[in-house]
Amino acid sequence: MMDRTAVRLIFLGVFLIIATSASVKKKQNVDIYSFHINSTVTSRYATTVITSRVVNTLNESQEVHFEVKIPKNAFISKFRMTIEGKTYDGVVKEKEAAKQQYTQAVSRGQSAGLVKSVGRTLEDFKTSVTVASLSKVTFELTYEELLKRRLGKYELLINARPMQPVADFKIDVHIHEKPGISFFEVKGDLSTNDLANAIKTTRADKDAWVTFYPTRDQQTTCKGCDENGLNGDLLITYDVERRNPQGEIMVSNGYFVHYFAPTDIPRIPKNVVFIIDRSGSMHGRKIEQTRLALLKILSDLDEDDHFGLITFDSQVEIWKHELLKATKANLEDAKSFVKKIRDRGATDINTALLKGVNMIKQHPREGTASILILLTDGDPTAGETNTETIMSIVRKAIGSKFPLYCLGFGYDVNFDFLTQMSLENNGIARRIYEDSDADLQLQGFYDEVAIPLLSDIQLIYTEVTNLTKTNFNMYFNGSEIVVSGQIMDNSVESFTAEVIAISKDNKVTYQDTVKTKDLSDVPPENKDFMQRLWAYLTVKQLLERQVLLKGQEKEDEKKEALKLSLKYQFVTPLTSLVVTKPQEEEVEVADKPKEGGEPPRPPVAVLPHLMLSVAWPHGSHNIPQMGFAGPGHPSVGAVQPAISLGRYSLATGNPRGGAAHPGVFGDVDFASTPISRHGDHALKTVPLVDMFEKAGRSINLKPGSKVSVPRVNSNRFLLPAVGQPKPLCYDVPLPHKIKLLEDSALEFSMNGESKTSTHGFCQIAFHYQKNHHLIIDTTSIRYSDDQNNVEFLWDQEPTQHNIEGVYLILRNNEIDVTMGNFRVVILLHKKDGNVFLWPDIRQQPKDVGLSGILGKGNISYEEIQGPPLPILKIMDQEVRPSWDRVTDYRFPSTPVVRCWLVPFQTVMEGSISNFTVAQL
Secondary structure (H helix, E strand, O other): OOOOOOOOOEEEEEEEEEOOOOOOOOOOOEEEEEEEEEEEEEOOEEEEEEEEEEEEOOOOOEEEEEEEEEEOOOEEEEEEEEEOOEEEEOEEEEHHHHHHHHHHHHHOOOOOOEEEEOOOOEEEEEEEEEEOOOOEEEEEEEEEEEOOOEOOEEEEEEEEOOOOOOOEEEEEEEEEOOOOEEEEEEEOHHHOHHHHHHEEEEEOOOEEEEEEOOOOOHHHHOOOOEOOEOOEEEEEEEEEOOOOOOOEEEEEOOEEEEEEOOOOOOOOOEEEEEEEEOOHHHOOHHHHHHHHHHHHHHHHOOOOOEEEEEEEOOOEEEOOOOOEEOOHHHHHHHHHHHHOOOOOOOOOHHHHHHHHHHHHHOOOOOOOEEEEEEEEOOOOOOOOOOHHHHHHHHHHHHOOOOOEEEEEEOOOOOHHHHHHHHHHOOOOEEEEOOOOOHHHHHHHHHHHHOOEEEEEEEEEEOOEEOOOOOEEEEEEOOOOEEEEEEEOOOOOOEEEEEEEEEOOOOEEEEEEEEEHHHOOOOOHHHOOHHHHHHHHHHHHHHHHHOOOOOHHHHHHHHHHHHHHHHHOOOOOOOEEEEEEEOOOOEEEEEEOOOOOOOOOOOOOOOOOOOEEEEEEEOOOOOOOEEEEEEOOEOOOOOOOOEEEEOOEEEEOOOOOOOOOOOOEEOOEEOOOOOOEEEOOEEEEEEEOOOOEOOOOOEEEEOOOEEEEOOOOOEEEEEEOEOOOOOOEEEEEEOOOEEEEEEEOOOOEEEEEEOOOOOOOEOEEEEEEOOOEEEEEEOOEEEEEOOOOEEEEEOOOOOEEEEEOOEEEEEEOOEEEEEEOOEEEEEEEEEEOOEEEEEEEEEEOOOOOOOEOOOOOOOEOOEEEOOOOOOEEEEOOEEEOOEEEEEEOOOOOOOOEEEEEEOOHHHHHOOOHHHHEOOOO
């Protein structure tokens, strides 16, 4: 019986309401009076429209934030806002053209829309608009996706979380499949208990309908629901009838699609080699889950399969030097080997892969299919470490004879490297997420490739052009091959498709000639779906091929993908969605994120009425204090590293001196500004009406005066928080010699020295097991032990040095250091005329006592509301944070991310003096 799994289509509607007035404490009050999700699936192509209608019930303006989560595989194709009868449409533009509008918008202090990855299958789309008192706004977002069949099922997952009970809440789904629907089921959180009677299903031969219309009361009383309304999902799974082994062909408006998924074929016995990373970074739950998954996978092997096991760190260990048949005795022996896998050492991916390739090549078997599966969680750090060289070596070794599947465990892995290496060898890459179900994710991937049915598949068509991919290395049970193209002559009466492939015992051919007039079984309202399906699939495949191409061919295919993206208004990695909002034509730009990519740099925004103020006590000649002032609310107070009002913030640091009155604060001359009184203080205020920039750049003030932000006086570190989307950050004052990371039990320490007015560190020192010492500064890297002295220069060619559990790899502007179970990459940054070092901890032992400012384990906080910013409860302490920014120097591109800025003492549970060292 065919196994079944699912392809997911996910929607999640979330609304966040923020009042922009900060003068008094006000209740935010908007009413989402209508929330609709409408999804139409025609021949596996899903078009989903999310529509929300909101009214501002207050007697003042409010900013309404619209946030919706969509599948990573989907393309946004339409976004619009309608405010008081006027519609504002988003326009998809080439990324460079959109970037110009983005830059202009940011220079005017306006915000930018964001699309970012938020988990395994989702991307997060955000935008906002200011809604006048008692006025309405309608948000409408459309996205499109071709559902992919995995293990015999398609899946439609609809997650609803509107953040409040909605009077008019509706989910409507219509599925139309020409060959008929063979299996159909609705389940999920929203289909149980009190909500079950809100779901209605109707099924005909070729159609299925699902409606979900819960009442307002049902939205608050169901399991998992509260005063914020629904929070759950509907899961719709289905498959189609497959009466014709040649597949299903549809034609509409000059385009065709061919779905090929034969089932009456004997399985091909397989030769599979599992190559498992056991380096130190796999410590703890990763290695435990890998063992669990392998034990289950071994149990699922068929007796006529042959298999091999390879584990690797800096050394490679082979269970048996030949492929063995999956007999009960061999499987028991293999399971004993798996149970003894332990994490240790560095990561020699190249040698391990070559051992796997040779194992398959040296034991060929007729009538079988060979598969190589690599599982790793990090970069290559031992043996050959240049990823381009590794890909070249592996590509030549495999020689297109069998596929390589790469599984990347967690986020530290170089997923671009794994993706390209897989595609170059007719496989795919899949990320395995660090979670409680990681072992099930590994098993799930294996299940998809467990039963090969055909190999070397070629699909041939007559009188067609602009075909999508027509050659496939392998077809697995429960999957589906999809080809689409354009018919050259719409007047042709028949259409022929031929499939040639290799089955278990011989070459097979499928051929089908059908009349085109019998193929156009498409509802009138979906007459353009076939053309859009073809465009979607073409763009997806063109973008996927970019990592394989070079030179002019790569440019030509990129131009074609861009041309189609613009024509069909798809938001892809080559395009951006530009939204012009009604507030003085404010512009937002939304980009599609890259899998595993770094977060986009947040924009800077300024309230039109925000004021920059300086104040000093009457009669005092002390340095003035700096702050913000709103209308009728002048600000006086000691300067903090960051002063913020809502989401509008400015990093000020400490003033550099100067007379208080008539006075200069930094480089801003307030002499011509009138003095006012505020309590016991004199006050001068300047409107902050233009843009301001951070990190040493200038703040422009009309009509032309300029503020220079004081020089660097602290290093700011990012600290992710468990279970919270917003990370914490904290400042470490300069200069200091400071303990960065230490494990006294393992005799490992890393210390850093910082200087005033320069980011990062001028020197970082490592010490390991008493005799290993590494000193890194901005010009050289010096290693010594009892017998060796080695020196690298930053500007020399890439090189490496390995000895006694210490691995040093010098790359372009970074040195990769592995000492036992610790792996740290030190990056060399050159910015604004300064050169400095920054550490990035890639691997460290878990469940051990680490100390140092980078040794803080998992930290969590609770957000307690309080105007204008919330109070955070961290380790039983309540602190009022600033919503600020931090430059993440762990990446060469130095992205800027938002964070809650909290005091050093709060997160470190001690003062800076507890972390200083006398010498490095």
